[in-house]
Amino acid sequence: MDAGGRVTDPVHVTAATLELPPERRSRLRYPITAQFRRDLAYMFMTLATSILAFTVVVGGLSIAVSFAILIVGIPVVVGVAYVNRGVTAMQRRLTGWQRGERIVAVYKRPSERGFIPRIMAVLTDPQTWRDLAWLCFDALIGFVFSIVTVTLWGVVVGSLFLPAWWWSMPSDAEYLGFVLDNTTESLLGMALGVVLLPLAIALTRLLAVTHGRAAAALLGPGSRQRVEELTESRAGAVDVAHAELQRIERDLHDGAQARLVALAMDLGRAESKVGEDPEAGRELIGEAREEALRALGELRELVRGIGPSILRDRGLEAAIASLATGRAQPVDFRVDVGEPRPPATVEAAAYFVVAESIANAAKHSGARRLTVRVWRDAADRIVVECSDDGHGGADPAAGSGLTGLMQRVRALDGTLTVTSPAGGPTTVRAEIPCA
């Protein structure tokens, strides 16, 4: 994929997006009751996913092993790996929902186009094997966890309502060790349910947290992948910094520096003229002044590319407010990044994402209004979201300013996603880590 096409690369598409709105940010991601409902639903769904995992592991392995002796076995193994990716993508979404965070999948990108590089990328990707490890874990431990949860809740609910149904049991039936034959005993059963209820709640939380943590650990980026990704984006950062330096050097050389040379020349000529032909001397001095002003203008343009003064002076909120005022299309913005101030590079990247989005919306999209939201999420990332009500169809690969933004954001280890279906609306979303 080319640099522009990375906007839609699978790393970002498979990631479950689950973000908290800025106003809800606490240690427990959700209110206790909401978290409990999530945990419970999660453990019940785990029953289904663990059975699916079991099927995929057993089915996939047997197919893979039986084909592996043949050459055609390799594509089959790769095919199985892709099925695993589908299943784990679903698990990332599910666990992301339960944990209130985003679990990002990092798969190796093929080094070049073609079938063989693709196969090699899959086979040498540690995440392929971590996916497999996860499926085994879920098939065994996940299954046990969910069975325990389902059984325990069956007992608790059954006991709590025992007075309502004990009569339907055969007369000599035992219930949890005692024979049920009158209402008093059924009330005892109900009391047992009441005692078991807190245990069930606590156990559900414990199992959901353990299962979720394991999923996040195996399905999220591992430490080695993290290093690889970092090296890659560091390299990108160095490229970007180098390209920036070259641009500044070229701009200075062709612009201000050339103007100052011309200025010195004009002044020199004026100096020699001023005795014999004062009028010509004055004209040259006037030209020199114009030259100096143009040099100033060019220097100003150059520095503006680094970031506007109000951003350095007062931070993101003031700078975005300044961007938003006086637009022909009203911009509804809310900026809340809290304390401490994000690093200057992060602020600048966030600022340029907003500036570019506003400019694009005004130029191309036919939008009537824009919404800008900037906040800091629980993982200490600055999230920028700009959407408009225009007709969409923005193509990041078409050499717009979006490609430059992409590099800027990636260099800071962040992600930029542009969704712009034909017919609209367009949403640009950037997530930039502060550390």
Place this chain on the structure above:
Amino acid sequence: MRVVIAEDLALLRDGLTRLLRDEGFDVVAAVENGDDLVAAIEAEKPDVAIVDVRLPPTFTDEGIRAALTARQRVPGTPVLILSAYVEQTYAAELLADGAGGVGYLLKDRVANPSEFVAAVRRVAEGGTALDPEAVAQLFARRRGHAPLDELTPREAEVLGLMAEGRSNAGIARELVVTEGAVEKHISSILGKLGLPKSDDDHRRVLAVLAYLRG
């Protein structure tokens, strides 16, 4: 006319002092930071203060903040801000108290002494001097906005000069037309934009800027 200058770079501070003295101004104080500026304005009660935005110790918007403080302590002190960049938020903050006597110019403008001095005098007399680049920025943002697009090119030019704070006579001189012609343009512009007519130059500028800022 008594002037206080606040500029941290000695080269520019001395240059400005010399330029203004040549033009017959009385530079009563030339300071290099915000606190000294406030003190100098309180002590000298100058006719106008010329202030660089970026001053020690923070080198951010110190100049603006010092100017706003000084205008609270000595109400009505005219202030002309000089800056290497135009940031319309800062201009808006200075204009916000509605007291007039506000200027916001790029430093480059000192290269044209006669226009620069005219701007200093305008501000000292309670008028406005907004940099053409700031005005151009405001215009650029409103591109595609209905009533503004209905102005003729000449009217847009006149509106720009109005926003800079020029008087009718000043606009006429700049465009090399008669004052009568300028007045005609202005009443047509105010009509199209739905702004009230006003004989008070300063109030007119505020209305135009408020309109452009949306």
